[in-house]
Amino acid sequence: LHIDSIQRTIQVSWPLRVLFSDNLFDPSNLTLARVLASDDLRRTSKALLVLDQALAAAQPDLVPAITAYFQAHESRLSLVRPPLVVPGGEAVKNSWSYVADLHVEIDRFHIDRQSYVIAVGGGALLDMVGLAATTAHRGVRHVRVPTTTLSQCDSGVGVKNSVNAFGKKNFIGTFCPPFAVINDFELLASLQPRDKRSGFVEAVKVSAIRDRRFFETLEGEAEALRDFEPGAMRRLIRRCAELHIDHIVEGGDPFEAGSARPLDFGHWSAHKLEQISGFRLRHGEAVAIGIALDTVYANRKGYLSSAEADRVLNLLQGLGLELYAPEMSLADDRSQPMMLGGLEEFREHLGGQLSITLLRGIGTPFEAHEMDTRCILQSVGELQQRYAQAQARTEASV
Ligand SMILES: NC(=O)c1ccc[n+]([C@@H]2O[C@H](COP(=O)([O-])OP(=O)(O)OC[C@H]3O[C@@H](n4cnc5c(N)ncnc54)[C@H](O)[C@@H]3O)[C@@H](O)[C@H]2O)c1
Ligand SMILES: [Zn+2]
Numbered sequence: 001l002h003i004d005s006i007q008r009t010i011q012v013s014w015p016l017r018v019l020f021s022d023n024l025f026d027p028s029n030l031t032l033a034r035v036l037a038s039d040d041l042r043r044t045s046k047a048l049l050v051l052d053q054a055l056a057a058a059q060p061d062l063v064p065a066i067t068a069y070f071q072a073h074e075s076r077l078s079l080v081r082p083p084l085v086v087p088g089g090e091a092v093k094n095s096w097s098y099v100a101d102l103h104v105e106i107d108r109f110h111i112d113r114q115s116y117v118i119a120v121g122g123g124a125l126l127d128m129v130g131l132a133a134t135t136a137h138r139g140v141r142h143v144r145v146p147t148t149t150l151s152q153c154d155s156g157v158g159v160k161n162s163v164n165a166f167g168k169k170n171f172i173g174t175f176c177p178p179f180a181v182i183n184d185f186e187l188l189a190s191l192q193p194r195d196k197r198s199g200f201v202e203a204v205k206v207s208a209i210r211d212r213r214f215f216e217t218l219e220g221e222a223e224a225l226r227d228f229e230p231g232a233m234r235r236l237i238r239r240c241a242e243l244h245i246d247h248i249v250e251g252g253d254p255f256e257a258g259s260a261r262p263l264d265f266g267h268w269s270a271h272k273l274e275q276i277s278g279f280r281l282r283h284g285e286a287v288a289i290g291i292a293l294d295t296v297y298a299n300r301k302g303y304l305s306s307a308e309a310d311r312v313l314n315l316l317q318g319l320g321l322e323l324y325a326p327e328m329s330l331a332d333d334r335s336q337p338m339m340l341g342g343l344e345e346f347r348e349h350l351g352g353q354l355s356i357t358l359l360r361g362i363g364t365p366f367e368a369h370e371m372d373t374r375c376i377l378q379s380v381g382e383l384q385q386r387y388a389q390a391q392a393r394t395e396a397s398v
Pocket of ligand 1: 052053054055088089093121123125147148150151155156158159160161162169187188189190192283
């Protein structure tokens with residue numbers, strides 16, 4: 001059969017740059033000014049800045065500092081309006097209205113494709129702002145300044161933007177690399193302990209699938225990390241961000257056209273658990289449970305040795321993370337565990353056949369195309385038992 005056709009390949013190269021700098025809004029810090037300044041010296045770069053409400057409240061000096069920064073650099077930069085303060089956390093992804101509001105601001109202040117939308121906040125806010133920026137005018141430049149451990153080491157340095165819809169995580173979204181990401185470690189100072197900690201999980205994840213040596217470093221530094229020792233946290237963020245970027249750039253599938261998604265190790269149940277828990281669980285907390293579940297599962301199925309499985313579980317616990325949540329055992333109206341719905345949702349999100357990343361060893365992942373639901377439930381039971389024992393020990397020691 002001959003089909004008349006014209007076939008070409010469109011090649012687009014996207015630079016992906018993540019800068020590390022402390023005290024970003026100190027007027028003498030030129031990092032942001034250099035990122036935004038146009039090569040054309042006659043042109044002033046316009047920016048609309050969106051700020052996470054919890055961060056603004058916890059660091060009241062931040063809004064005045066941002067305003068002063070743009071004033072100090074007014075010959076090259078202009079802030080089109082005072083920082084737009086928007087709620088952070090999952091709530092901002094659970095409603096379309098924040099994206100629509102941002103489109104209104106982008107239109108009102110004439111943010112064009114040479115101007116910038118800057119998002120300063122946690123991963124949820126960055127996901128929402130990224131979606132608004134990459135859809136207005138088919139994409140205006142967006143700069144991310146992540147302010148949680150998780151977003152500095154994982155979500156903020158990637159290429160995905162989204163909000164939730166139809167009760168499903170990240171249903172509406174785009175793949176579009178940010179213009180730049182700037183990580184300022186000092187911005188993490190005001191985080192709640194749980195938000196400092198939950199980002200550690202993504203480092204455990206990426207080390208378990210890509211870098212056994214990094215996993216061993218994390219084991220060695222677990223105590224320092226548990227105490228939020230700044231040097232250990234900086235090392236974790238730097239390496240974890242680098243491994244994520246390397247995976248996106250070198251993994252051969254930056255926009256996830258295939259069915260496999262190794263960076264989502266432990267995520268099929270995590271995304272569902274976040275939703276079933278009404279977002280009581282943070283993303284990182286749910287992923288810790290998801291990794292624990294798939295680790296116990298791989299061990300029970302005979303893929304992963306007990307010694308290696310214990311190391312993964314012990315590291316997560318050593319970092320202060322829980323490995324079980326009661327929501328894992330919640331049943332739907334047909335008495336089916338709700339969490340299992342996450343398997344089909346995960347498959348559907350990617351398309352094609354089910355592909356779940358499991359471990360054969362630390363640093364040695366493989367893709368499983370079938371999951372044994374009985375064994376999943378037995379694994380949940382095992383984690384529940386471990387959890388009950390740990391609780392009993394805590395109660396006995398009080
Ligand atoms: N795009 C991706 O590739 C990708 C990858 C992983 C996760 N994610 C998404 O990231 C989100 C989770 O992000 P997160 O873990 O950063 O949590 P988050 O954005 O929900 O933030 C947690 C809380 O901390 C507050 N906060 C943020 N920075 C603060 C600071 N410096 N001081 C005080 N409070 C601060 C927020 O307002 C929020 O209440 C989830 O929606 C998840 O799906 C996206
Ligand atoms: Zn994640």
